[in-house]
Amino acid sequence: MAKGMDCLKCGGALERGYVADKAHYSVPDTQKWVEGAPEHSFWSGLKMKDREVIPVMTYRCERCGFLESYALPQTP
Numbered sequence: 297m298a299k300g301m302d303c304l305k306c307g308g309a310l311e312r313g314y315v316a317d318k319a320h321y322s323v324p325d326t327q328k329w330v331e332g333a334p335e336h337s338f339w340s341g342l343k344m345k346d347r348e349v350i351p352v353m354t355y356r357c358e359r360c361g362f363l364e365s366y367a368l369p370q371t372p
């Protein structure tokens with residue numbers, strides 16, 4: 297699905313990438329989609345145990361800068 301995608305806003309070409317997050321110890325990581333509502337934990341920031349976690353990939357329009365994100369389960 298990654299090939300030949302067009303921007304929803306202007307029809308420009310979409311370039312694949314990801315949005316970097318500063319997660320643990322300020323180490324850059326990819327943004328993640330986590331199922332359910334966010335629950336804060338004193339020890340780990342946000343509780344992610346027993347949740348489905350999917351890395352988010354984001355396409356950027358080369359023309360207008362619009363970002364379109366997808367959280368697709370990784371294929372083994």
Ligand SMILES: [Zn+2]
Binds near residue numbers: 305306307359361
């Ligand atoms: Zn665009």
